[in-house]
Amino acid sequence: MDGILLLDAEGNIVDVNSSFARMHGYTIDALLRMNLRELDTPETLALAPEKIRQVLAGETLGFEVEHYHQDGHILPLDVAASAMDIGGEMYVLAFHRDITERRRAEQELKRSQQQLRGLSKAANEALEAERRRTARELHDELGQSLTALKMDLESLRHDLPPGQPELGERALAMHALLDGTIAATRRIAADLRPLMLDDLGLAAALDWLTHNYSKHTGIATDLVIDDSVAQVPEPIASALYRITQESLTNVAKYAQATTAEVRLERDGDWVQLAVRDNGRGIEAADQDKRGTFGLLGIRERVSLLGGEVSIAGEPGRGSEVRARIPLAAADAEAVA
């Protein structure tokens, strides 16, 4: 049962029902000697005169307030208030519903969302570090050994005794196999994480990515980079690289586009990335498809860095994924 309260224009409590009294831990008699001011927390009190004024002017309002319970704890309440004419005098009639449980559930949800955020951030960082380590290992250890092996094989071929062409042919085949293995090692390392991102920075890595992408997909891809953001620091650089990678992959998978554009710009203290295509256009419904993680991952990465994402598409006129990240995110480790 709702707690019912009748107030005069000055906030004096004129009548309450037993639910209202029980909710607040007072007797009805005690409440009838009080002004609403004595129940309101400071935040609620600050808003009260305006609400009373609006209601007495004829508006019906719904809002949330906080009252002090008689034992001192704070009682969150949902209020529906309207004016009531009693014998020519205007009063405020307000129905109160205890929303402690709802607040608790909301806070619990928020807390667990924050926990998940933290977890996903840590998982992302661990993944990136692991990829960096594996790519480095593949490139430096395996790649170098294979190259040394190739050089040894080269000199061995020269030293082969004449008159045994089948040995020469086998050596040649080994040589070709080694070349293929070296190329595969490079490719796997680069797919994991372009070492360029660490060694030469975001601009170089995006350049490599878009060239490679155009070559493999046949989608003509333009890269436009503002000089001032060519060297954005970690973790922004990794985030922007992965967002570009995912967006371009989506273009190749779904857009049926012939051209794409990656644009990296500075906008005040923000860095802005836009990936555009001229394809069929992302639809609103595509954006919350269950079981897909690409766009979700983009939103998550950006929100962890305190940035904003907008995703737009027009049928037949292409799509645009735009991410804006404050450059300050590079220094501030924990941006909630």
Ligand SMILES: Nc1ncnc2c1ncn2[C@@H]1O[C@H](COP(=O)(O)OP(=O)(O)OP(=O)(O)O)[C@@H](O)[C@H]1O
């Ligand atoms: N550039 C685009 N043009 C047209 N449709 C797109 C484009 N990018 C994404 N979509 C649509 O949006 C959906 C969601 O994309 P998202 O990247 O989240 O998921 P996915 O690519 O299907 O799966 P995942 O990325 O998890 O492998 C896609 O399934 C596709 O229908």
Ligand SMILES: [Mg+2]
């Ligand atoms: Mg995807």
